[in-house]
Amino acid sequence: MKCKRARALLELYAGNDLSPPVQKRVMAHVQVCASCQAEYGQLQRALKAGYRTLARSDQVAAELHVWPTVRARVLQQRRPAPEIRFRPRAVLVGAVLSALLLVVVLLVLDLAQFPQKEVAPRSAELSSAIARLSAVEPLAEGQGTMIVFMVDEPPMTVVWFVD
Amino acid sequence: MAEADERQLLAQAQKGDLACFAQVVELYQARVVAAALRILGDRRLATEAAHEAFVRLYRSLHRVDTGRPFYTYLYRIVVNVCRDLAKRDRRRAGICSWDDETADDADSEADVAGQTESAEFFALVRLLAGRLGVKQRAAFVLRDLEGLEVSEVARVLGCRESTVRSHLTLARRTLREIIEREFPEFLEGR
Numbered sequence: 174m175k176c177k178r179a180r181a182l183l184e185l186y187a188g189n190d191l192s193p194p195v196q197k198r199v200m201a202h203v204q205v206c207a208s209c210q211a212e213y214g215q216l217q218r219a220l221k222a223g224y225r226t227l228a229r230s231d232q233v234a235a236e237l238h239v240w241p242t243v244r245a246r247v248l249q250q251r252r253p254a255p256e257i258r259f260r261p262r263a264v265l266v267g268a269v270l271s272a273l274l275l276v277v278v279l280l281v282l283d284l285a286q287f288p289q290k291e292v293a294p295r296s297a298e299l300s301s302a303i304a305r306l307s308a309v310e311p312l313a314e315g316q317g318t319m320i321v322f323m324v325d326e327p328p329m330t331v332v333w334f335v336d
Numbered sequence: 337m338a339e340a341d342e343r344q345l346l347a348q349a350q351k352g353d354l355a356c357f358a359q360v361v362e363l364y365q366a367r368v369v370a371a372a373l374r375i376l377g378d379r380r381l382a383t384e385a386a387h388e389a390f391v392r393l394y395r396s397l398h399r400v401d402t403g404r405p406f407y408t409y410l411y412r413i414v415v416n417v418c419r420d421l422a423k424r425d426r427r428r429a430g431i432c433s434w435d436d437e438t439a440d441d442a443d444s445e446a447d448v449a450g451q452t453e454s455a456e457f458f459a460l461v462r463l464l465a466g467r468l469g470v471k472q473r474a475a476f477v478l479r480d481l482e483g484l485e486v487s488e489v490a491r492v493l494g495c496r497e498s499t500v501r502s503h504l505t506l507a508r509r510t511l512r513e514i515i516e517r518e519f520p521e522f523l524e525g526r
Contacts, residue, residue, distance in 0.1 A: 184508040185501055188479065190486055219512035220480075222522035227374055227481055229457040234369035237383055240361050243390040247354070250395070 174202040179209050183216055343402045350397050357397070361390050364407070367482070368414055374477045375418045375470065377461030381425060389417045408484070411492045415474045422470050456519070463514045468507055475500050476507035 179202040185191050186199045203209050307321040307330070322331040342363070348356035368389055372382035392413050393400075400409055464473060471493055478484045478492060479500070486504075490497045515522055 184505045187508065188504060190479075190501055190504060215516075216508075216512055218523050219515040220508060222519070223460065223511040223515050224480065226456055226460050226519070226522060227477075229454065230370045230373040230461075231366070232454075234366045234373060234382075237365070237369050237386070239365045239369065239383065239386045239390060240358055242387045243361055243394075244354075244358065246387065246391045247357070247394050250391075 174198050176202075176206060176209055179203065179206070180212060183209075183213055187213070187216055187220060342406065346397075346400060346402050346406060350400065350402075357394060360393075364410060365390075367407070368410065371411065371414055371477055371482060372418055374461060374481055375415070375473050376422060377458055377465050378425075379458075381421050385414065385417045385421050388421075389414045392417065405488070408488050408492050411478060411482070411484070412494075415470070415478075415492060418474065419470045422465075460514065460519065463518060464507070464510060467510050467514075471495075472503040472507050475503035476511070479504055480508075 179186075179199050182191060182195065182199050183203075186196060186203070189196065191199065203213050305323045305325070307323045308319075310319045310321070312319055312334075317334055317336040320333040320335060322333070324331060345356050345359055345363075349360055365386060369382055369386045372385035372389070373379065376382050376385060389410070393410060396413075400406065464476075468476070475489055475493060478489045479486060484492070486497050486500050489500045493500065
């Protein structure tokens, strides 16, 4: 292994993060190359100093207690949703809108399922009933008039006395 | 705590036992805060990150597989929270200047024993933060300071092992440069 290649791998070599065969090759080079050995020594010293300084956070971290805040936030999340307040205006508006919606739905259903009935046949029946006026007989003087209707459905005779 | 006890604790917490969840928080809070501090380099942000991480953990407790290492799952949440906070903090940069933050930290650190040591720590992390991205810092913190394997770091960060190695190379090189240039007195070994 050449110096250039070994130096590029020194940081990983220092942390034992290379694959075993590569780790061995770098080690073999560092052991025989004075320049790379010196470079590796400097790297190790700097890293150790850095780790020592960064380890001081443990002291700071040990003094912090996170549970009270975490507990408060967790309990806040667990609390049931607030009750819905009664608002008369909202209820009224809701009721009116619901009623309107119901009317619209019923109208649509009515138009879709029950087509409008024709009026003409009923009118024809009525006119036919009137046309079957059977007789108009004047009664004795001062006793009025008798009008007779013949109805087909249901079959009957209607007698009507008029003064 | 034994792994089996920890698993049982998590199972109880999953069933809604808040006391068990409190124990989980107690068990991991120092590691979570330390990791967040090392990634973010700001006490206020790190505390906020720890709070948010545990709240997110509580929300997603049902997704925790008690058969797998819990700390990788937790670290994943922590890294995501740190990334979100770092992003938010960058957006706020226009409002809150770096000097303001430093002054704020200096005040809050005043009551801590070993002020100088804390100041050196924060200064070093900030220098690292200025030159490395959150993922690179997270990879470095998880591997070199928290002691996770490269494969575990890859799982936490959701990337390939080769990417983690690349992050580690850059982070260690940067750390060396910063130590040699900014803190040469550290090399004498105090």
